[in-house]
Amino acid sequence: MILLIFTILVVSTGAIMALLVNLVLPKQFNDERFYREMPFHTPEEARYFRRVSYLDELNRGRMEGRIENYPWLVSISVLKHKEEPRSMEFRCTGIAIDLHLVLTGESCFDGLVNRKYVASDFRIRQGSNYFFKKGKTRLANTMGKPHSEDAVYSHMYLLSTDLQFLDKAHFPDKKFEEENATQAKFVAVGWGGALVATRDVSAKSRFFIDEWSTKNMCSEEQNCHNSIKHENMRPQDIDEDETCCQLGILNFDVNATRGSLTGKPLVNVADGKIVGFQYDVKVDPASNFGYSTIFVPMSEEDRNNILTNKNDSKYQPSSKSLSLYRRTFKRAYLRNWLRHTVEVAQPRACNSTTKQNEEDPTQVFEKP
Numbered sequence: 001m002i003l004l005i006f007t008i009l010v011v012s013t014g015a016i017m018a019l020l021v022n023l024v025l026p027k028q029f030n031d032e033r034f035y036r037e038m039p040f041h042t043p044e045e046a047r048y049f050r051r052v053s054y055l056d057e058l059n060r061g062r063m064e065g066r067i068e069n070y071p072w073l074v075s076i077s078v079l080k081h082k083e084e085p086r087s088m089e090f091r092c093t094g095i096a097i098d099l100h101l102v103l104t105g106e107s108c109f110d111g112l113v114n115r116k117y118v119a120s121d122f123r124i125r126q127g128s129n130y131f132f133k134k135g136k137t138r139l140a141n142t143m144g145k146p147h148s149e150d151a152v153y154s155h156m157y158l159l160s161t162d163l164q165f166l167d168k169a170h171f172p173d174k175k176f177e178e179e180n181a182t183q184a185k186f187v188a189v190g191w192g193g194a195l196v197a198t199r200d201v202s203a204k205s206r207f208f209i210d211e212w213s214t215k216n217m218c219s220e221e222q223n224c225h226n227s228i229k230h231e232n233m234r235p236q237d238i239d240e241d242e243t244c245c246q247l248g249i250l251n252f253d254v255n256a257t258r259g260s261l262t263g264k265p266l267v268n269v270a271d272g273k274i275v276g277f278q279y280d281v282k283v284d285p286a287s288n289f290g291y292s293t294i295f296v297p298m299s300e301e302d303r304n305n306i307l308t309n310k311n312d313s314k315y316q317p318s319s320k321s322l323s324l325y326r327r328t329f330k331r332a333y334l335r336n337w338l339r340h341t342v343e344v345a346q347p348r349a350c351n352s353t354t355k356q357n358e359e360d361p362t363q364v365f366e367k368p
Contacts, residue, residue: 010145023179027299044088055202056191058332063187064206067129071167072096076108076133076140076192077123077261078157078191086171088123090131090201093263094272095274096165097303102140103169104263105277107198109352119143121236124161129206131191146306152296152315155261169265173316175297176250176268176275186324188278188295190264194328195281195293195336197262212266212324224333225290235331235338244333246322247292250276251317268322274298281336291337295324 080089092108127133193200274293305313
């Protein structure tokens with residue numbers, strides 16, 4: 001009799017726990033219909049790239065981070081299905097630059113124009129390795145671009161929140177330039193893909209740390225854009241352990257290429273200061289398979305300009321460009337390139353039909 005009562009208690013407790021988990025977790029992570037959803041740009045891509053094995057291949061070799069080492073790092077999500085309060089979609093990485101203020105990039109809002117999102121639809125999560133659980137979460141109170149009409153600052157976004165950021169991001173006094181770089185090492189930190197920060201997001205993974213260095217550890221033949229031999233090469237033709245070196249550039253004219261600024265910061269390993277923000281892919285027209293990851297240099301002056309929020313604030317570019325290198329798996333590099341060419345051939349409709357209105361999350365930022 002005692003055993004029967006004990007069994008009933010155990011089963012009842014398990015049922016209650018399952019019910020609580022179902023109520024607390026975001027729907028996309030406890031409902032099979034949502035679990036494999038990821039923020040790809042077209043329905044065609046979504047059907048092809050939902051496979052978890054494919055996602056694992058794209059993220060293979062990337063290190064997962066620990067939030068204790070980056071306490072100023074936050075994730076920003078949005079309600080994907082407004083009628084379902086638990087259907088959260090990751091949008092971007094952000095950094096805390098003031099007590100209640102988060103800085104991120106315009107890619108956070110790609111594809112959301114004319115979908116009538118407002119600040120309170122966005123969730124900011126602090127102190128968690130994951131974008132959907134643990135840590136502290138609050139709604140955004142306000143969002144928008146800095147007042148400055150400068151071409152670089154206009155690609156950035158500010159969100160205010162009731163969260164308190166006692167550990168704020170730090171920037172160097174001046175922009176990191178070539179004379180400072182003697183085999184310098186950096187890490188790009190944040191959720192999402194190494195190439196496009198709003199993609200390749202797994203429910204089970206922490207944020208990633210992508211290592212970059214000023215030292216070119218590959219020969220010219222081993223650089224990714226040179227080591228892919230012909231235009232008919234397929235990812236499955238490449239050995240799964242074969243690696244190559246991807247090119248990055250610190251110092252870049254934001255208006256000179258297609259893409260958008262992300263909220264993913266580039267951190268100097270030596271002092272933990274943020275030296276740049278990641279920009280989306282830049283295509284090398286001289287190569288069938290060439291692309292580089294761009295980082296816009298940042299300094300304490302830029303942080304002050306953004307916080308001051310004046311119309312006449314001007315971004316001062318670096319005097320020199322700095323080449324960076326990152327070792328990656330060649331299969332992942334080629335798959336990313338193939339996805340990019342699909343986008344170029346079939347650009348998203350919202351890019352050409354965007355209308356500015358009161359629902360568009362591109363308004364000028366006003367502090368609460």
